[in-house]
Amino acid sequence: MVKGLARLRSCLRHGRTAKCAGITLRELQWFTSGNAPLDRHVRFDLEDSLGIEYDESMGSYVIAGPCVLIAKKPMALKEVYEDLSKGGDASPCEIVPRQGAADPSWRYVLINMYGDPPSILMTLRGAKITERIPDSLMNFDGIKQVAPEFYRDVVATCARASREPTANTREVKDFVKRYEQHWVDCAWQSERMTLYAVWVPRDAFAQDAASSDCT
Numbered sequence: 001m002v003k004g005l006a007r008l009r010s011c012l013r014h015g016r017t018a019k020c021a022g023i024t025l026r027e028l029q030w031f032t033s034g035n036a037p038l039d040r041h042v043r044f045d046l047e048d049s050l051g052i053e054y055d056e057s058m059g060s061y062v063i064a065g066p067c068v069l070i071a072k073k074p075m076a077l078k079e080v081y082e083d084l085s086k087g088g089d090a091s092p093c094e095i096v097p098r099q100g101a102a103d104p105s106w107r108y109v110l111i112n113m114y115g116d117p118p119s120i121l122m123t124l125r126g127a128k129i130t131e132r133i134p135d136s137l138m139n140f141d142g143i144k145q146v147a148p149e150f151y152r153d154v155v156a157t158c159a160r161a162s163r164e165p166t167a168n169t170r171e172v173k174d175f176v177k178r179y180e181q182h183w184v185d186c187a188w189q190s191e192r193m194t195l196y197a198v199w200v201p202r203d204a205f206a207q208d209a210a211s212s213d214c215t
Contacts, residue, residue: 017165021046051169065116066172068161071123071130078136081111081121088138089114092121095144097151108154109133117176122158153178 018028023042030036031043038046047053051067054060062083069084071077082088092111096102107130109121121137123130134140153175161171 017046021165048169051172065113065119065169066176067119067168068158068172069111069119069121070162071121071127071133071136074129074132074136077121077129081137084111084119085113085138091139091141092137093141093144094133095146095151095154097148098145100148102151103155106155106158107133108151108158109137110154111137117173119172120154120158120175122162 018025021028021042023038027036027038031038037043051064052061053064055062063080065084069077069080081090081092084090085092090111090113092109094107094109105125106122107125109123111119111121113119121133123133129136134142157171157175161168
């Protein structure tokens with residue numbers, strides 16, 4: 001098996017992914033098992049739509065992001081997170097609305113990268129893996145209250161991204177663009193060693209500047 005494809009297999013909805021890629025289910029399964037290659041152009045399209053890339057230096061497929069992830073298996077989650085965050089160089093936090101009710105079915109973790117746009121992790125409420133999130137994600141930063149509008153945008157983005165495999169990275173990139181200016185404002189200033197890299201927009205947190213978690 002090509003290195004990296006083992007955890008890719010655990011993240012795919014094979015039937016829908018194959019259909020969107022214009023290949024058969026068997027072709028996709030053979031490819032992710034390392035038993036047969038794909039047509040070059042099909043492989044490039046598949047990599048782009050899934051937000052993955054082949055890292056020549058590592059000789060492995062890695063998650064490129066940004067994307068929406070769904071937590072299913074603890075080991076797969078840990079490995080994908082470490083790929084995405086380049087070894088844990090991130091400050092993930094669960095977000096909840098400052099006012100109003102949270103989603104009754106899912107919890108949302110914003111994986112804040114240092115210098116890169118964020119990805120979003122969905123995890124089912126009440127599931128065993130959900131209780132293990134703090135231990136599975138290196139540098140987990142707890143639960144943060146955010147503006148209701150921002151929370152609703154995260155929920156809506158995840159819903160659209162989950163409709164089909166090719167929508168995933170597209171929807172998250174659109175989400176990032178909507179907050180691009182906030183991302184610039186919160187750029188990481190490494191010389192001060194502060195958490196300005198945490199991507200959640202400044203005004204997504206508490207209303208007054210004194211309680212903002214982005215400073």
